[in-house]
Amino acid sequence: EKYQDGLTLCDLGCLHAEREDALPPTHKLNKLHEQIALGECGLAWCVMRTHDKDTDQGVIPASVLEQWFGEERLPDGWWDVGGGRPIKEVGLRDAAKRAAEVGLFKEQF
Numbered sequence: 001e002k003y004q005d006g007l008t009l010c011d012l013g014c015l016h017a018e019r020e021d022a023l024p025p026t027h028k029l030n031k032l033h034e035q036i037a038l039g040e041c042g043l044a045w046c047v048m049r050t051h052d053k054d055t056d057q058g059v060i061p062a063s064v065l066e067q068w069f070g071e072e073r074l075p076d077g078w079w080d081v082g083g084g085r086p087i088k089e090v091g092l093r094d095a096a097k098r099a100a101e102v103g104l105f106k107e108q109f
Contacts, residue, residue, distance in 0.1 A: 003062060004062055005059065005061070005062065006050075006059035006060050006061040006062050006064070006065070007045075007059055007060045007062075007065065008058075008059050009041075009042075009045050009098060009101055009102060009105065010105045011059075012041040012042075012044070012045055012060075012102055012105070013041070013101070013102040013103070013104070013105025013106040013108070013109065014105060014106070014109045016037060016038070016041055016102060016106050017105075017106040017107075017109035018109070020034075020037075020106075035099070038099040038100075038102050038103050038106075039095055039096070039099040041098075041099065041102040042095050042096070042097070042098030042099035042100075042101070042102050043090070043095040043098070043099075044060065044068070045058075045060060045098055045102075046086065046090045046094055046095055046098055047085070047086055047090055048060045048064050048065070048068055048075070048084060050084075051084075051086065051087045063075070063076075064078075064084060
């Protein structure tokens with residue numbers, strides 16, 4: 001499977017573009033809902049990705065995605081030290097920055 005190792009921020013942008021393109025014309029997202037969808041992608045990446053020293057890298061592991069979106073719960077070990085939770089606070093500006101990046105990746109798709 002293409003995303004078996006998880007999703008990068010770029011992958012999230014491409015998947016978002018695929019999903020949006022699949023919507024019937026009568027169900028396209030308006031600007032407000034588009035921003036909310038991009039924000040959801042950006043925020044998910046900020047708080048669920050692997051945390052490397054490079055704050056612009058990391059993937060959301062497939063197992064984490066399944067637990068977060070599929071089972072609607074925090075992933076196993078997320079609260080543990082060195083687990084999946086962010087190593088620094090994630091604020092609105094961080095999420096907005098990542099949402100904008102998802103939007104750019106989406107446009108490249």
